[in-house]
Amino acid sequence: MPNEQKAGVLQGTLDLMVLQTLATLGPMHGYAIAARIEQVSSGAIQLNMGTLYPGLLRLEQRGFIRARWDRTETNRRARFYHIRAAGRRQLQTEKTEWTRMAAIMQAMLEGEAR
Numbered sequence: 001m002p003n004e005q006k007a008g009v010l011q012g013t014l015d016l017m018v019l020q021t022l023a024t025l026g027p028m029h030g031y032a033i034a035a036r037i038e039q040v041s042s043g044a045i046q047l048n049m050g051t052l053y054p055g056l057l058r059l060e061q062r063g064f065i066r067a068r069w070d071r072t073e074t075n076r077r078a079r080f081y082h083i084r085a086a087g088r089r090q091l092q093t094e095k096t097e098w099t100r101m102a103a104i105m106q107a108m109l110e111g112e113a114r
Contacts, residue, residue: 014047014055015064016098019091022065022083029070029078030056056081064090 021036022028028036033056034047059065064087067079083091 013098014051015059016091016094017045018052018055018059018081019064019083019087019094022081023088023091027070027080027082029072029080031078032072033081059087062090063087 017037018033021033025036030049030052034049034052038046056065056067060067060081063084065081065083067081069077070080072078
């Protein structure tokens with residue numbers, strides 16, 4: 001995908017994307033989370049580990065996810081991240097806020113078209 005079509009991660013959306021990924025697919029290691037987000041975005045979002053891992057640490061420190069060491073499908077040791085009950089509640093809150101903001105933006109864009 002050409003560089004001009006790649007999307008940056010909007011401020012505050014990384015947590016939402018990670019929590020949604022873990023809620024949907026269950027425990028995953030960091031590389032798999034990044035790959036899933038890239039897949040769902042058709043390559044528009046490509047997370048580097050310098051962006052993802054601080055976000056995972058932040059979510060863990062806030063009690064939304066927990067991490068444990070396990071083996072990947074290729075038998076490599078990796079930290080697997082699991083969403084916690086608090087993370088599910090936070091996900092619902094963030095999805096509600098995202099939907100509200102998207103509706104506001106849509107109304108603004110429709111107002112510009114008039």
